[in-house]
Amino acid sequence: MPYPFKLPDLGYPYEALEPHIDAKTMEIHHQKHHGAYVTNLNAALEKYPYLQGAEVETLLRHLAALPADIQTAVRNNGGGHLNHSLFWRLLTPGGSQEPVGELKKAIDEQFGGFAALKEKLTQAAMGRFGSGWAWLVKDPFGKLHVLSTANQDNPLMEGLAPIVGIDVWEHAYYLKYQNRRADYLQAIWNVLNWEVAEEVYKSA
Numbered sequence: 185m186p187y188p189f190k191l192p193d194l195g196y197p198y199e200a201l202e203p204h205i206d207a208k209t210m211e212i213h214h215q216k217h218h219g220a221y222v223t224n225l226n227a228a229l230e231k232y233p234y235l236q237g238a239e240v241e242t243l244l245r246h247l248a249a250l251p252a253d254i255q256t257a258v259r260n261n262g263g264g265h266l267n268h269s270l271f272w273r274l275l276t277p278g279g280s281q282e283p284v285g286e287l288k289k290a291i292d293e294q295f296g297g298f299a300a301l302k303e304k305l306t307q308a309a310m311g312r313f314g315s316g317w318a319w320l321v322k323d324p325f326g327k328l329h330v331l332s333t334a335n336q337d338n339p340l341m342e343g344l345a346p347i348v349g350i351d352v353w354e355h356a357y358y359l360k361y362q363n364r365r366a367d368y369l370q371a372i373w374n375v376l377n378w379e380v381a382e383e384v385y386k387s388a
Contacts, residue, residue, distance in 0.1 A: 187236035188226045191219050192269050200277045204371040206360045214272070217355055221264030221336070228257035240266050244341050263336035267317060270349055270384070279377035287347070287378070287385040294328050304330040306369050309352045320348040320381075322388050345388035348381050 194214060199207035229235050232251060235243065240262045247255050282298055283291050295301045301320070309318035312332040321329050321344040328347070333339065339346045350372060357368035 186239055187229050189222050189240065189265055191215075191222050192272065194272050196277050201275060201375045204374045205275070205357075209355075209357065209359045212359075213355055214268075217353075218264065218268040221261040221268065224257060225261040225265055228254040228261065241340060244338055247341065259341075260336050263338045263341075266338050266340075267336055267346075267349055267351070270346060271351055273380050273384075274348060274377060275375050276377045276380055277375070279379040281374065281376070281378065283378045283381065285382045285386075287382045290328055290385070301330070302373060305348070305350060306366075308332040309350050309369050310366060312352050315353040318350045318352060319344075319346055321346055322385065347385050347388060348376065 191214070194210075197207075198210040198214070201210060225240070232254065235250070243250065243258050243262050244266065247259055250258055282288070283301075288298075291298060291301050295304065305318050305320060308330050309332065312318060312334070314334070316332055316334045316337075318332045319330065319339050321331060321339045323329060323344055329344070331339065331344075332352075350369070352365060352369075357365065361368040361371075
């Protein structure tokens with residue numbers, strides 16, 4: 185939905201991902217961090233009514249066309265809103281913990297199986313210096329790739345469709361895991377819902 189953007193409901197309680205992701209982290213991450221991105225994105229667009237009918241995806245794809253004074257705000261906060269909106273869906277409790285359907289077939293063909301994909305995504309997440317995301321994306325030709333982006337940049341800014349995103353900002357894990365990003369990344373595989381990822385893949 186376009187402006188005014190709203191913080192999406194998780195659809196599950198903050199404690200639903202325990203013990204892998206603690207309830208307090210989920211609450212702060214969703215309410216405070218994602219909430220701030222939504223507030224700041226709306227503020228950036230407030231004085232530009234002609235942009236208020238655009239979806240956030242459109243704004244991010246066409247950053248260079250936006251007024252110069254809001255490009256950075258839209259990039260950071262629009263990206264933060266879009267990235268987290270996907271992240272919460274992917275963390276939905278239940279569902280398959282391994283790829284299914286068409287996405288599983290593509291992963292098997294292009295990476296040699298789920299274990300190889302996990303290794304590549306973990307490497308991308310560990311290799312991201314500072315804050316950012318690790319992604320499984322689909323290119324316009326239907327091929328899958330693993331990459332990472334800095335800060336709240338979204339792959340669609342590069343013409344790629346995000347399928348799975350893993351948040352490696354410290355606010356995603358620091359209360360429980362402190363500086364142990366590797367432990368957080370090991371745990372997150374227990375709460376990723378690959379049935380949702382399949383839906384995202386088929387609609388990308």
